[in-house]
Amino acid sequence: xxxxxxxxxxxxxxxxxxxxxxxxxxxxxxxxxxxxxxxxxxxxxxxxxxxxxxxxxxxxxxxxxxxxxxxxxxxxxxxxxxxxxxxxxxxxxxxxxxxxxxxxxxxxxxxxxx
Amino acid sequence: xxxxxxxxxxxxxxxxxxxxxxxxxxxxxxxxxxxxxxxxxxxxxxxxxxxxxxxxxxxxxxxxxxxxxxxxxxxxxxxxxxxxxxxxxxxxxxxxxxxxxxxxxxxxxxxxxx
Numbered sequence: 001x002x003x004x005x006x007x008x009x010x011x012x013x014x015x016x017x018x019x020x021x022x023x024x025x026x027x028x029x030x031x032x033x034x035x036x037x038x039x040x041x042x043x044x045x046x047x048x049x050x051x052x053x054x055x056x057x058x059x060x061x062x063x064x065x066x067x068x069x070x071x072x073x074x075x076x077x078x079x080x081x082x083x084x085x086x087x088x089x090x091x092x093x094x095x096x097x098x099x100x101x102x103x104x105x106x107x108x109x110x111x112x113x114x
Numbered sequence: 115x116x117x118x119x120x121x122x123x124x125x126x127x128x129x130x131x132x133x134x135x136x137x138x139x140x141x142x143x144x145x146x147x148x149x150x151x152x153x154x155x156x157x158x159x160x161x162x163x164x165x166x167x168x169x170x171x172x173x174x175x176x177x178x179x180x181x182x183x184x185x186x187x188x189x190x191x192x193x194x195x196x197x198x199x200x201x202x203x204x205x206x207x208x209x210x211x212x213x214x215x216x217x218x219x220x221x222x223x224x225x226x227x228x
Contacts, residue, residue, distance in 0.1 A: 032215040043118070043205055043219035044157070051215070088157070092214030097162075097170060100145065100214045106156040 003027050006089055006105025015114050019076040023089035023105045026070065029098055030091040033065050035074045038086045038107065047074070047087075079112045086110070116140070118220035120206050126226045127196055135191045135223045139208030146189050147209075147217060148181060152202040160204075163189065164212045196227045 006023045013019055021035075032051055036044035050056045053067045062075040072091075076083055086107040093099055119138045127133050139146050148160040159173040163183040174180070178196075183189040193200055203224050207217040 043221045049215040100212050101159045102214050104157040
């Protein structure tokens, strides 16, 4: 079992839809949970991060972490064609090498159709 | 301000040749990371530099890979005797103090070994 599992998609939704992206993980030492957006042939762009469990909202984006289930989600409201990209979840711990090494999911490719 | 920059953006090389990839981190960022993104494999950690501390090289896949960071700023990743399986996008990231949750990525160098 990989440490972080992420459905690669592709996921195709109409403009204005609510998008739900998810990752599961197995390492209970993970404490920081990040979401990155990566456009084609570009580097990953940090969208937001959450520490431990809970929700975090930033504009149209909401990140949720459920540590009891080892499950994290990113919701995108009122999706736009410009949201079309690959979304990567990433995680890290707080001690030793785990505090600076990011463990990534493989990414979900999202297309928002006008 | 300026983000992380990497050069070259694309590199095509013949099997067996050596290549050097360069990373300029965000000014003032003390931590620098290298990752590799292969098709279908996601991002994998290669090496971590923090200030004047010894680097964490635990992610380097073989002794053909090496990296250095001069003056606490610019870093060079060197791959000797390149193999076809080295073909990937090599991404550099930097962070202000070494926290995994605040890593900012460059655009990457796409390496193709023929």
